[in-house]
Amino acid sequence: MTELAAPGATALLVAFAPARPVPPLRGMSQEEVTGLFGAAWELVEAEAVTGPGVPAPVRWVHPTVYRLIRKDAGGETATPTSRAVLGSPAQTSSDAGDVAAEPQ
Numbered sequence: 001m002t003e004l005a006a007p008g009a010t011a012l013l014v015a016f017a018p019a020r021p022v023p024p025l026r027g028m029s030q031e032e033v034t035g036l037f038g039a040a041w042e043l044v045e046a047e048a049v050t051g052p053g054v055p056a057p058v059r060w061v062h063p064t065v066y067r068l069i070r071k072d073a074g075g076e077t078a079t080p081t082s083r084a085v086l087g088s089p090a091q092t093s094s095d096a097g098d099v100a101a102e103p104q
Contacts, residue, residue: 002040007072011041014049017062033066041068042077 001011018027028036034043045067050059069077 002038002070005070007070009070011037011068011070013066013068014063015066017064027061030064030066034068037068039075040071042071043067044069044077 005011013033015028015033018029018032030043030046033046034041037043043066045065047065047067049063049065054063071077
């Protein structure tokens with residue numbers, strides 16, 4: 001994925017906490033997530049998925065959403081100029097191969 005992602009690209013990953021293994025789910029710690037992506041990515045946000053709208057079985061495995069940004073060749077975190085939204089209303093069948101951009 002690193003080879004395909006441009007500097008400033010955003011990766012979102014949802015992972016369950018490793019504390020409560022639920023076969024076949026093993027879960028991942030924050031350290032495992034950053035290790036998986038490697039030095040070319042910077043973890044910029046980790047947010048627990050909580051709230052009354054989250055079903056009890058999902059809350060039980062403590063899901064976390066991780067947002068990582070692809071660094072540039074110099075190792076600096078590139079600032080994304082727009083946020084890609086897959087499946088957004090702005091994405092039409094004519095640009096199905098593209099990702100619609102949404103201003104931040």
